[in-house]
Amino acid sequence: MCGIAGWVSFSTDLTQRREVIEAMTETMACRGPDDSGTWVRPDVALGHRRLAIIDLPGGRQPMAGAGLAAMVYSGEVYNFAELREKLSQRGHRFETDSDTEVVLRGYLEWGDAVADHLNGMYAFAIWDERQKKLVLIRDRMGVKPIYYYPIPDGVLFGSEPKAIFANPLARKVVGSDGLRELMTYTKAPGWSLWKGMHEVGPGTILTMDRSGIRTRTYWKLDAVRHTDDQETTVGRVRELMTDIVNRQLIADVPRCVLLSGGLDSSAITGLAAARLAEQSERLRTFSVDFFGQEENFRPDEVRDTPDSPFIRDVAKLVGSDHQDIVLDPAGLSDPDVRRKVLLARDIPAGLGDFDTSLYLLFKAIRQHSTVALSGESADEVFGGYRWFHNDAAVNSGTFPWLGRMSLTTDWSSLLREEVRATLDLPGYTADQYRTAIAQVDHCDGESEQDRKMRTICHLHLTRFVRILLDRKDRASMAVGLEVRVPFCDHRLVEYVYNTPWALKTFDGREKSLLRHATGHVLPASVRERVKSPYPLTQDPGYAAALQQQAKEVLTERNAPVFSLMDRGWLHRMSEVDPVTMSATQRIGIDRMLDLHHWFDLYSPELQLD
Structure with a gap:
């Protein structure tokens, strides 16, 4: 995992501006604390900060290949060993054991079609010296971020907006559409809060040369008829999950699993523990908790039980070396922590201790491990959220998570009246919803129920999950921790996406396929547990x-x-x-405080329509 940055200019000699690419690169030191490097030619400058995971001495970047191309790369390709063998058979000779060199050699062999061969999470940039062009490629699900900012004679890019803003050509301007998306949680494709800046879309290749910028999609969710019966489907999910976890445990640094006591993280924990046991290793697990939470727990509309008893059951069953990271209101509400989270995310997300607790959890874990596996995205893949099973939410005519989750409640009541009128958040949300559902393909002959639920699943896999993936990437990379997300493996996503809703819920409960496919590594308490979301503190001391x-x-x-x-x-x-104080009121205060500190940290220029 790393941070990348770059500058392409066809009218400026960038060899005379090396200090700029170095400044852009330095903004992401937290993403890559182990090494730093730049590669500069008249038309292009590339920068890289490295978090060393595989081939610690051999994977330095930027990496150049035979004078033909140079690359900066962030992420992991989990099938790099197979690709290395295939490329070796085609005559390529390797100087390192890193997955970075495999990707670079893959590009030299297949061009930008290398993306079709990759299994992993990645965002990388290649300067093709032969054609004087830049190629940016992002993974299928959008786990790893990359942004770009067109300029009159080229483009700036980086893993995070802060890298782009270190270049004097970029301006910190926020317009109405930037604020609309910030406050509606619809995750518009390509959105960046900052005017003139864009996110490279998941499954997208961007090419830039003297003729301009072009993009093409190399992967999307296609509707394919599912013909496997229940037993075969469960078996295939079990097979995929086992293979995915085994692949994602590969690293030359300490690894762990984030364990919440829910079905998703417990399944990853059980599979990972079994794999490491084969290698005579003991798995490390970590969880987040709050002082007094279990003893003083109060059930609410989204959380029936505390996590701790289930975490203990899983850790005992698999024999993991487990540690609870226990947080208190003082740490969660510390303005300095809030500012660190804002600097990590570059946006005032307004998620309060939902963000700060994750940051503090990752910071504590980083003292012991460099790689962590997470259960993130299972709810989107398998249909686990409660609103998937709520007729009112499914038939609401808008994004199902809006109004069903306190963290995404409406900002409108917090805005000044004239700003509320200018932004028209309901109108923006309605436009985004119409755009989103128009992107859904269906199979001929699908029942009305399957068409409806395919649409709901598509919305989550192309919109909602990207909000959570961005949050996890920024919070983890802010402390130099690589978080891997097995449930985002595109093979699993494609297979489960096309499974009929009746099969996804065949036992009358949410996530039936996952529960039965991984039940052999789960304690009975977790197999029977009702979905519970990421925990938030209930301590009134936080609100005070x-x-x-x-x-x-x-x-x-x-x-x-x-x-x-x-x-x-x-x-x-x-x-x-x-x-x-209600959760909605508390979150509102958090949002105001986020915006207050964000204005102070970034001094943005507002341009409201």
């Missing part, structure tokens, strides 16, 4: 700390946050009893 910080912001007469947000709303919330 937020209120105190809100009062401090309110004393700033000209605080930029109030150019967008309603000062009166924040004042009212600062006086609410923290013990009775």
Whole structure:
């Protein structure tokens, strides 16, 4: 895992601007704490920060191939050993054992069609010296980020916006569409908060030369008729899951699994422990918890039980070396931690301790491991969220997660009246929904139920999951931790996506396929557990700390946050009893505080239509 950056200019001699690419690269030191490098030619400058995972001495970047091309690469290709063998048979000779060299040699053999051969999570840039062109390629599910910023004579790019902003040609401007998407959680394709900047889409190849920028999609979710029966389908999911976990355990550094006690992470834990046991190794597992959470737990609309008892059951069954990372309100509400998260994400996501707890968890884990496997994305793949099984949400005529999850409740009540009118968030959401469902293909003869649920699954796999993947990438890479997501393997995604809804729920419960495919490595308590989301603190001390910080912001007469947000709303919330404060009210304060610190950190220029 790494951070990459670059600058292509056809009218500036970039060999005279080396200090700029070095500055762009340095912004991502946290993504790559182990090494740094640049490669500069008159038309192009490439920068790389390395987090060494495979072939620690041999995988340095930028990497050049026979004077024909140079590459900077972020991510992991899990089938690199097979590709290396195939390329060797075609006459390629390798100087390292790294997957980076395999990808570069693959490009020299197949051109940008190398993407079709890769299994993994990646975002990489190749400068083709033969054709004087830049090629950017992103993995199918969009696990690894990459952004680009067109300029009059070329393009800037980087793993994160901050790398692009280190170039004086880029401006920190935020327009209305940037704010609309920030506040609606629809994850519009190619969206960046920043005006003029774009995200390379998942499964997309971008090519840039003197004639301009072109993109093409090399992978998308296609509708294919599923012909396997229930037993065969469960067996195929078990086979895929086992192979995926085995592949993603490959590393030359310490590994672990993020264990929440839910079905998804427990399945990964069980499969990983079994694999490592074959190699006489013991698996390490980590979980997040909050002081007093289990003893004082209160069931709510999305969480019936605390995680801790289930975590203990899994750790005991597989014999993992387990550690709980226990957080307190002081750490979660610390403004310095909030600012670190904002700098990691480059946007004021407004997710409060949903973000800060993840950051603190990863920071603690990084003291012991460099690679972690996560259960992220299983709910999108297998249909696990509660709203998948709620008729009102499924038939709502909008993105099912909106209004069904407190973290994505409407920002409108927080905005100044004139800003609310300008942005028209309901209208924007409706437009995005129409665009999203128009992208869904169906099989001839599908039942109305299967068509409806295919659409719901498609929305989650092309929109919602990307919100969560971006969050996880930024929080983990901010502390130099590589988080792998087995459920994003495109083979599994394609297979389960095309499985009829009746098979996905054949035992009358959510995620039937996953439960039965991995039941052999799970304790009975987890096999029977109802879906429970990522935990949030229930300690009123957290809400009280937020209120105190809100009062401090309110004393700033000209605080930029109030150019967008309603000062009166924040004042009212600062006086609410923290013990009775609702989750929606608390999240609202978090959003205001995020925006306040973001304005201070980034000094953006607002251009509202």
